[in-house]
Amino acid sequence: MRVLTLAEQTKIKLLTKNQVSISLIEPTETGLKKSIMDATGSVRSFLKDNNIHDYDIQGQGPENKVQIDAIIYQDFQVIQSTASLYRPQTKKGDPRIWFSGLTKIANPNDLIALVFYSGSFHIFNLTQLNVEALLNSNLVNPLKELISEISGKANEIAFELLAMLRKVASSGPIPSMVAADTSVGRTLETALGIDINSSKQPDYKGIELKSFRSSRTNRKNLFAQVPEWSLSKFKSSAEILHAFGYHREEDFKLYCTVSAITRNSQGLALRLDSDIKQLVENSNNPEIGDFVVWTLNTLHNRLLEKHKETFWVEATSTYIDGLEHFQYSIVEHTKKPITSQFDILVDQGIITLDHLIKRNSTGKVVEKGPIFKIKPKGLDLLFPPSEKYNLI
Structure with a gap:
């Protein structure tokens, strides 16, 4: 994966602050044309560590393909998508991943952010999307709603424990x-x-x-x-x-x-x-x-x-x-x-x-x-x- 720009680093810091865990994938020009991307080591680790998918135990061939619901985020709208995770019969069955509709939002070498929440992938173009503006916007938008829900869910337990501590202290x-x-x-x-x-x-x-x-x-x-x-x-x-x-x-x-x-x-x-x-x-x-x-x-x-x-x-x-x-x-x-x-x-x-x-x-x-x-x-x-x- 290429080196992140300062703007991309800032967006990741903002997501981290909101307790959003992501993985990144960089589609190539060939990958976008053929609708195929390599599931890199970091992507495979993200999927495995979050109990989403384990390529190590997946069989090769189309009969073993796994499909998971996905949503692609744009400024004020979303595209319903499907994630395909598979290992082809050719070569060593190198892990592959693809999201239908990805070509509508991605250019070669853009960085695509992968979030997994509530049983689905949530996908957006980290390079192009103005994450900070959307999160700070007074207008309701899908990305802001997603991040708020993830952040709120993560904070529930912390607030619960904080209330218990305050009761003890009182x-x-x-x-x-x-x-x-x-x-x-x-x-x-x-x-x-x-x-x-x-x-x-x-x-x-x-x-x-x-x-x-x-x-x-x-x-x-x-x-x-x-x-x-x-x-x-x-x-x-x-x-x-x-x-x-x-x-x-x-x-x-x-x-x-x-x-x-x-x-x-x-x-x-x-x-x-x-x-x-x-x-x-x-x-x-x-x-x-x-x-x-x-x-x-x-x-x-x-x-x-x-x-x-x-x-x-x-x-x-x-x-x-x-x-x-x-x-x-x-x-x-x-x-x-x-x-x-x-x-x-x-x-x-x-x-x-x-x-x-x-x-x-x-x-x-x-x-x-x-x-x-x-x-x-x-x-x-x-x-x-x-x-x-x-x-x-």
Whole structure:
């Protein structure tokens, strides 16, 4: 696909702001004449990730063609269309896609936006259509109605959770459930009636909930992710603990932060290797060297999975009769992290890694991480502009 113009980039940013997920396809002159387009890798991923269509399991030939309703958008009217997804008998059955009526709105090398909503494709010419003018228009138009419906549907759950948080906050300071750093989150989830578990999935109907004390400048948890053991010298957390752990009271543990900009007291540091798309943890012990690896693709996917949409809830901590209480006060609502920024922030030491490994008196090794954390100033760099809401 060709490089996007500044105008096309602006239109995509506007759609993203309205929580509209799109894929792009660029018809060629030959493709428009023959009514055929290659389903590129990005298009195939879009279809598969959104459970629309999977070319990998589609058979070749016209008998296996899949057709889906589609609507093509112009300024103030639409064209009813049909999407055809198929793999021809010829060659290797390279995936193909076509939308009937597309030649009415597309020139060669225009970029066509594909949206999927409510069981249908919604298609418009990103290059030619004045998206901003249509969305800001006082006149009713099909594109504005579509975007408003998608955006409103996406916001329903967020407003539902926001109302629940305001109800909790209105009851005043809530006594902490446990005496621990994690109590601010556990207390809130209990007050909301959310089950506390170790699932990697977001906490509430697709929204991740992260709480923190306002008086602290602590790093915020992004996600936990074990290394790719098959690519690593060490094959378990127990090996990491054995090499770098230390005794504390009854436990043998390794509780430490690892950064890409400095080595910690255990001699550990992170190194980003962009050429092979890996994050490597290294020891300054020459007999050990590089000992665990994460692929950047895995870390990006975990970030997107965990933080597609997140409520960062700030709480004021006070002590009443010797017991910590939390007054939840502010929510910062972030969406769709920029994965390329993740790599930069790791390299700059703004995103770091915490090991939380210990072997207790029974000999059992327990691993609560590794947890990737971000410094407070990094949120604005990792996520697009966010919304903030007062709870009280």
